[in-house]
Amino acid sequence: MLNFEQTQAVEHSRGPVLVVSGPGSGKTRVITERIANLINSRNVPPWKILAITFTNKAAKEMKERVDILLGSPGQAVMGGTFHATCARILRQAGSAVGVPNDFVIYDTDDSESVVKSVMKELNTPEQFTPRQIRNRISSFKTSGHLTESVSSIPGNGFLDEISIKVLREYDRRLRQSGAVDFDDLLNKTHLLLTEYKSDAATFLNRFEHVLVDEFQDTNRVQYEIAKSLAGKSRNFFIVGDEDQSIYSWRAADVQNFQRFKDDFPEADVIYLGQNYRSTGNIIRAAETIINKSSGRSEKTLWTENTDGDAVRIMVTGNSEEEAWFVANQIEDKLSGALSETNTYGILYRTNAQSRAFEEALIGLGIPYRLVGGTRFYERKEIKDLIAYLRLVHNEHDSVAFQRVVNIPPRGIGARTLATVLGYAHEHAISAVAALAKLAITDGTEIIGSRAKKAAAQFTSDYDYITQASENRSVADTLDQIIHRTGFKDYIFKLDKEQPDRADSRWENVEELLNVAVQYQESDDEASLATFLEQVALVSDVDQPDGTSDQVQVTLTTLHSAKGLEFSTVFLVGMEEGLLPHQRSFDTQEMLEEERRLCYVGMTRAKNQLFMTRSINRYLYGRSTSTISSRYLDELTQPEIEREHYGDIDPIAEDAQRNRTNSYSYRRNSFGLKDARIEADETNTQPPFSPGDKVRHGRFGLGTVISIKPDGKDWEIQVAFESQGVRRLYQSFAQLVAA
DNA sequence: ATACGAATTCTTTTT
DNA sequence: GAATTCGTAT
Secondary structure, three states: OOOOOOOOHHOOOOOOOOEEEOOOHHHHHHHHHHHHHHHHHHOOOOEEEEOOOOOHHHHHHHHOOOOOOOOOOHHHHEEEEEHHHHHHHHHHHHHHHHHOOOOOOOOHHHHHHHHHHHHHHOOOOOOOOOHHHHHHHHHHOOOOOOOOHHOOOOOHHHEEEEEEEHHHHHHHHHHHOOOHHHHHHHHHHHHHHHHHHOOHHHHHOOEEEEEEEOOOHHHHHHHHHHHHHHHHHHHHEEOOHHOOOOHHHHOOOOOHHHHHHHHOOOOOEEEEEEEOOOOOOHHHHHHHHOOOOOOOOOOOOOOOOOOOOOOOEEEEOOHHHHHHHHHHHHHHOOOOOOOOOEEEEEOOOOOOOOHHHHHHHHHHOOOOEEEEOOOOOHHHHHHHHHHOOOOOOOOOOHHHHHHHHHOOOOOOOOHHHHHHHHHHHHHOOOOOHHHHHHHHOOOOOOOOOOHHHHHHHHHHHHHHHHHHHHOOOHHHHHHHHHHHHOOHHHHHHHHOHHHHHHHHHHHHHHHHHHHHHHHHHHOOOHHHHHHHHHHHHHHHHOOOOOOOOOEEEEEEEOOOOOOOOEEEEEEOOOOOOOEHHHHHHEEEEHHHHHHHHHHHHHOOEEEEEEEEOOOEEEEOEEEEEEEEEEEHHHOOOOOOOOEOOOOHHHHHHHHHHHHHOOOOOEEEEEEEOOOOOEEEEEEOOOOOOOOEEEEOOOOOOEEEEEEEEEOOOEEEEEOOOOOOOEEHHHHHHHHEEE
């Protein structure tokens, strides 16, 4: 049964709609039922519906559920992530904006290695890391400066200046390689939809209904794309919740809610506030946290569910004990009532925290599923093989070339590689062709004779594989690559000290072969191009995980836990510096996002919620004492149980709590350490006045714009040379005069 | 060119 | 503590 608001959303006939959906309010159900309703009751052809989701997994789930509701017609609904949707559009109509139809997608890694080599060529000062520059380039691309005129950006500072220079050459190289990065995928599509309307006509006219899920996590360009696609019909249905916005660091922009309201003033707003997922105790605790969020529009979450078990806060002595506590709890529950159907989520802020829990679970023989971490497609052996595939698909893909030219080691080192790339550039041919040519040129000293032999070897391997793969499946091609290059021997040579590691690498290779075979079976239009596209766009939540059905325990980051739910949730590592994370201490906006992250984590729980904290924790290999998370301190309800586990002294712990309360915490750029200072002495006079030059540990030099007191602290606005204007708290930011 | 060991930096979160 | 980069020996 749907409730009143849910029914409204499902049956809404036409025009724009904003659905504000609290956690556990049945939003996935609303979306799927709405799609089914459009097709069944309103005779909308399925292919005229576009449903954009946050992950591929969510898209898949949506399709499955629509399929259950109305059978195979549901398959024709177009659905996927923004990136996947854009890739499909560009594959068909990208040539108008300079994207060839056999384009490849460079992931963050690929794009960083292009940046690195551009920096080398341009002799960029070593002041900035490739990652910094790449991030800067990415934010240029997503900042709303959607067209070519990068130079017109109100740039400030050295970093921007350099980044723009690098960007030009970077773009040139991508074009030459027939590649687009994640940002281009969105930007080029946007450009196509707005400036080349006749080329994009099929898409601009196609959709009668556009639905966007997780709207709070869309960025500016994504919003504009969705708006264009929905523009004609104005049947634009968005679902989101600003309280669950946790991707602003990836340029997600909650301003999009306001943009939507401005662009579609006639929109209806439907609020889904009833929670069907969690117990009353869990909801109340979560509300306590989110209510302290600032600038949030007034709303409440409510439930008819019973109060259920108390929320439990567990303090342990160290991270091993924390892990053992969790593992033991799960073991107890697995042998109790409802043992078959219960699920368990262990949620943490950083991937690095997963290890202790893995070890404890293995120790008790409890199977688990790990999402994230070093993701499957980011493993070296997988990236190597994918790079081979990419090179077979497109010999101009120079990142792929550089990756595999010496794998397995053939004797083509940095020096030879540089010569080859130079030669390729000079003669405007692909690196593959350049290498082939240098291998057979006689009487020249362009490359040494040893390198020449190696080049001949690579060329013959490449030609063999390319020819043997013609009209073959992806799996066959992979097979050719593995055999011809001696990839297996290479892997076992690579880790001959740790055979375990080599075994696991080889398992990954076999898993990739499985993926390729499955892919062939699942898709009639299977081709190398679409396979590579799919591989480039999968998120960790959709990764191959052999034994999924039996496994009841999931380890995941808070970010990846979005959209998931578990009977029991363990929200672990509730410490200052971890949640909220240290890196968020600089600005209020970032700190607010940590609070929402905590809220998202808590609301994943259906029946029981544990929050754990460890008094000591290993950081950078050293045991460090921690401070209780502010969120734990805010949970003051008497019904919340606070307990200790393991070998700790509760009195000492209390003493520490009292002591820390009268301090403010200073972050320094080296780590958490015990950098506490007393707040009240230094803060009676403003430390700076507007116009002062200051220096910040990470942001560098800047000028104070304004300063005002906030309690015992100072809120300071600073215009940084390279990072723009930021609002900082002195107690965290530790600005010094410059 | 590669292999090995020492020194170094590093950790948010991800399409 | 781990992964990556750097330096030296082969």
